[in-house]
Amino acid sequence: MKTVLITGASSGIGEAAAQYFLSRGWRVAATARKPETLGTWSHSENVLPLALDVTNSESVRTAVRDVLQRTGSLDALINNAGVGLAGPLEAIPLSDIEQHFQTNFFGAVRMIQEVVPVFRQQNHGTIVNVSSIVGRFGLPFLSPYCAGKFAMEGLSESLYYELRPFNIKIKLVEPGGIKTKFRQVFAQHSAYEPSLSAVNRRMDLAAAADSKLPGPESVAETIFKAAGDSSEKLRYPIKTQGASILSHVLPVGTWRGMIRKSFGIS
Ligand SMILES: NC(=O)c1ccc[n+]([C@@H]2O[C@H](COP(=O)([O-])OP(=O)(O)OC[C@H]3O[C@@H](n4cnc5c(N)ncnc54)[C@H](OP(=O)(O)O)[C@@H]3O)[C@@H](O)[C@H]2O)c1
Numbered sequence: 001m002k003t004v005l006i007t008g009a010s011s012g013i014g015e016a017a018a019q020y021f022l023s024r025g026w027r028v029a030a031t032a033r034k035p036e037t038l039g040t041w042s043h044s045e046n047v048l049p050l051a052l053d054v055t056n057s058e059s060v061r062t063a064v065r066d067v068l069q070r071t072g073s074l075d076a077l078i079n080n081a082g083v084g085l086a087g088p089l090e091a092i093p094l095s096d097i098e099q100h101f102q103t104n105f106f107g108a109v110r111m112i113q114e115v116v117p118v119f120r121q122q123n124h125g126t127i128v129n130v131s132s133i134v135g136r137f138g139l140p141f142l143s144p145y146c147a148g149k150f151a152m153e154g155l156s157e158s159l160y161y162e163l164r165p166f167n168i169k170i171k172l173v174e175p176g177g178i179k180t181k182f183r184q185v186f187a188q189h190s191a192y193e194p195s196l197s198a199v200n201r202r203m204d205l206a207a208a209a210d211s212k213l214p215g216p217e218s219v220a221e222t223i224f225k226a227a228g229d230s231s232e233k234l235r236y237p238i239k240t241q242g243a244s245i246l247s248h249v250l251p252v253g254t255w256r257g258m259i260r261k262s263f264g265i266s
Helices: 012-023 057-071 094-104 106-122 143-166 195-207 217-228 241-249 252-263
Strands: 003-006 027-032 047-051 076-079 125-130 168-175 235-238
Touching: 003 012, 003 057, 012 027, 012 217, 027 057, 047 057, 057 106, 076 106, 076 217, 094 106, 094 143, 106 125, 106 143, 106 168, 125 143, 125 217, 143 168, 168 217, 195 252, 217 235, 241 252
Parallel strands: 003 027, 003 076, 027 047, 076 125, 125 168, 168 235
Antiparallel strands: none
């Protein structure tokens, strides 16, 4: 039986991924800051519920050690835990941006540093980093979040070469908007009105419960495919390939005009 460790399995994409792996016969180390918040699916005998805060090195070390003690091996790591942070950069305290990076970027780094020695000794293992379409291009008032996802993309692209000799695969899953409880926390600043409200409103609308956004199950399926894909494919866009390609092939002025228009900003 293969074992996967998933960060942020208490809700959204992480929870859907945990259930998906479980349904496909994997053993799941389902981790959450508060393991008591994991759903009833975590009562299955093939689930190892564990406390893990990705911003805390000791917590990361303990969780990985516990998994190995209980299972003897680890086949895949899913770096899913993430939070949102948005608004005009000048209005966001530096400490908030540092904290954001502690979760969205250094959290994944901590996890990778802990599992790579294990994967190296096993001579196999797959790391799936949950990035975003905004890891490929920037959007207005999302500078900290985009920067964190860009960082994750660069990290993964570089690690591909570094980990290849050890048969360790690295994958990037890039969803667009997905219906979960995920929200961007928006800092406010009057100098940026009315653009800021327009973008805020656009994102709130997109995230509203009655929106047409796909649920996290589609991402879970892609994460599962990526974790089991022995090819060298790095990126797994989820209905975002079109936007990603356009952002790279359109003249920059055309692309920027499209983004400004779709967010209703000048
Ligand atoms: N929803 C989207 O539209 C979308 C699109 C593209 C990419 N993504 C990415 O997908 C990932 C999952 O997001 P989601 O949409 O499923 O949102 P979500 O439902 O809010 O889930 C986020 C998860 O991260 C966990 N988390 C936050 N801080 C943590 C920490 N310090 N240590 C461990 N876990 C922590 C949360 O656990 P707690 O219960 O402890 O808070 C929660 O389980 C994120 O990386 C996000 O950037 C989401």
